[in-house]
Amino acid sequence: MTRAILIEKTEEGQTAGLADVTFAPVAEGEVAVDVAWSTLNYKDALALTGAAPVVRSFPMVPGVDFSGIVRESRHPELKPGDRVVLNGWGVGETHWGGLAERAQLRGDWLVPLPGGVSLRQAMAIGTAGYTAMLCVMALEAHGLTPARGEIVVTGAMGGVGSVAVALLAARGYDVAAVTGRPAEADYLRALGATTIIDRAELTGKARPLGKERWAGAIDAVGGAVLANVLSMIRYRGVVAACGLAGGMELPTSVAPFILRGVTLAGIDSVMCPRTERIEAWNRLARDLDMAKLETMVSEVALEDVVATAPEFLEGRVRGRIVVPIA
Numbered sequence: 607m608t609r610a611i612l613i614e615k616t617e618e619g620q621t622a623g624l625a626d627v628t629f630a631p632v633a634e635g636e637v638a639v640d641v642a643w644s645t646l647n648y649k650d651a652l653a654l655t656g657a658a659p660v661v662r663s664f665p666m667v668p669g670v671d672f673s674g675i676v677r678e679s680r681h682p683e684l685k686p687g688d689r690v691v692l693n694g695w696g697v698g699e700t701h702w703g704g705l706a707e708r709a710q711l712r713g714d715w716l717v718p719l720p721g722g723v724s725l726r727q728a729m730a731i732g733t734a735g736y737t738a739m740l741c742v743m744a745l746e747a748h749g750l751t752p753a754r755g756e757i758v759v760t761g762a763m764g765g766v767g768s769v770a771v772a773l774l775a776a777r778g779y780d781v782a783a784v785t786g787r788p789a790e791a792d793y794l795r796a797l798g799a800t801t802i803i804d805r806a807e808l809t810g811k812a813r814p815l816g817k818e819r820w821a822g823a824i825d826a827v828g829g830a831v832l833a834n835v836l837s838m839i840r841y842r843g844v845v846a847a848c849g850l851a852g853g854m855e856l857p858t859s860v861a862p863f864i865l866r867g868v869t870l871a872g873i874d875s876v877m878c879p880r881t882e883r884i885e886a887w888n889r890l891a892r893d894l895d896m897a898k899l900e901t902m903v904s905e906v907a908l909e910d911v912v913a914t915a916p917e918f919l920e921g922r923v924r925g926r927i928v929v930p931i932a
């Protein structure tokens with residue numbers, strides 16, 4: 607028997623809670639992993655609360671992330687004892703996920719954990735941090751360098767935002783952090799933000815073009831905030847858009863694209879190709895200040911995960927939440 611969070615469908619909607627689950631024997635190409643740490647991301651909160659249709663089949667063990675040790679392998683490149691990390695691939699949505707003592711899945715989905723990153727640090731980073739790295743990689747792939755000017759990060763207190771601020775600062779960028787909690791700005795300054803912007807400045811109706819302020823952006827929020835950011839990106843700037851914490855819609859115009867040559871780069875971590883994942887994890891191991899990462903982390907026990915999930919949807923989580931499993 608394996609302890610896990612289980613989401614089940616009922617006539618009224620869904621229930622989520624601790625349960626004992628069993629797994630089929632490990633199939634060809636699959637690996638069984640003893641999960642050491644998991645984490646909570648915004649998407650896990652949507653799954654656990656049922657606020658959005660993240661879970662595609664029931665019953666489901668949620669958790670889009672885990673780190674752990676291979677217990678049994680029928681995959682040619684993985685052997686018992688290997689340290690691995692999992693992000694996405696529909697895990698926690700269509701395939702049983704990381705909020706459990708054990709995970710069993712295709713070995714191709716696992717990334718070997720780079721040396722120097724502990725199993726706990728891997729989950730302090732989690733999908734949020736790995737996505738922040740994908741955003742930085744996208745900005746740089748489109749030609750941004752620190753010399754081009756300040757980068758703005760939205761949803762800065764959250765998981766993606768916190769790691770993005772720390773990564774950009776470590777790369778030498780000036781970072782402006784947009785937050786709905788400006789009273790907690792000291793946390794963001796300690797991560798490396800040089801300018802703090804109250805989110806309220808960016809929630810009104812966006813003009814087609816505003817004053818040119820930033821060379822680029824990492825946006826975890828969407829909605830009016832992203833529309834306002836786009837209107838204030840400098841000539842030939844780049845925006846990496848990964849989130850919807852502020853809304854799914856994008857009330858903008860083509861003006862930033864056709865008059866300022868702005869690039870809107872979409873970021874998806876779930877189906878991101880393996881080579882890019884490995885590059886992102888190696889760069890996280892190299893570039894992320896692990897002492898700063900530690901300031902972002904709080905721990906929640908597996909039995910408290912369901913009660914914690916609504917805090918994401920209320921915008922009350924700061925930084926990253928890790929869940930000790932083993």
Ligand code: NDP
Pocket residue numbers: 646647648649733734737760761762763764765766767784785786787805826827831847848849850851852853873874875876918919920921922923924925
């Ligand atoms: P968090 O909840 O940790 O962070 C989201 C942050 O957004 C909050 O901390 C808050 O920051 C801000 N925020 C919350 N509510 C609102 C609102 N109503 N309007 C504007 N801003 C708001 O979530 P994560 O960091 O885990 O994820 C952030 C987003 O990125 C989510 O939408 C998530 O689904 C998405 N995501 C997408 C991925 C992809 O592959 N594309 C991968 C990972 C995440 P503050 O208080 O500082 O304003």
